[in-house]
Amino acid sequence: MINPSAGAINIDFHVNGKSYSMQVEPFKTILEVLRDDLGLTGAKKGCDDGNCGACTVIMDGKAVKACSLLIGQARGKKITTIEGLEDENGLHPLQKAFIDRFAIQCGFCTPGMIMTAKAILDANPNATEEDIREGMHGNICRCTGYVKIVEAVEAARDQMNR
Structure with a gap:
């Protein structure tokens, strides 16, 4: 104690x-x-x-x-x-993708989801859907089915790799 x-x-x-x-x-x-x-x-x-x-x-x-x-x-x-995450250019691509892809419901889990996704993409800029799903396994969302969240991470990945 x-x-x-x-x-x-x-x-x-x-x-x-x-x-x-x-x-x-x-x-x-x-x-x-x-x-x-x-x-x-x-x-x-x-x-x-x-x-x-x-x-x-x-x-x-x-x-x-x-x-x-x-x-x-x-x-x-x-x-x-x-x-x-936000800088002089505005929202981070992950933040923008979560908004654009409607990956936010109540929003309570969103900051943790985005930070986990950032760590995944920082470690593996070409993360596959499977990599993303595996990496996000420690984050729980009670509102969504995770589909939009994974889509948002993939969209941000693609944007960041341009």
């Missing part, structure tokens, strides 16, 4: 290209720090045990479940959240 009276720890990490140095309670998750301390609410608290994928962010190039990692595990890491 973690002792909440253990005191704060110093943590240095990067989020969406910005450096942070802060003191936080060691029992806080990355998700809690992102949402509560940094005000980045795109990653959602769904199941709170790493099964639904709503909290997915990219840490040092890999999709991770932010609800299941303690903030100390982010020390020195580079984290990208859904808020960090």
Whole structure:
């Protein structure tokens, strides 16, 4: 059991290209720090045990479940959240494809889906439908049948490979 009276720890990490140095309670998750301390609410608290994928962010190039990692595990890491995808050119191709392909229903799972899809396409720019479906297996959507989500990822893949 973690002792909440253990005191704060110093943590240095990067989020969406910005450096942070802060003191936080060691029992806080990355998700809690992102949402509560940094005000980045795109990653959602769904199941709170790493099964639904709503909290997915990219840490040092890999999709991770932010609800299941303690903030100390982010020390020195580079984290990208859904808020960090848009740039001076506008929405990321994945964000645009999800909108254009109607891959969003209630939207709760969407940030995690997009971040997982980004990690898939970053690792394999030519990911097949099977690669995408396999890579997305840790993300749950209660509204769609996943068809539109996969179509959106494929459309973004094609756009990004032009």
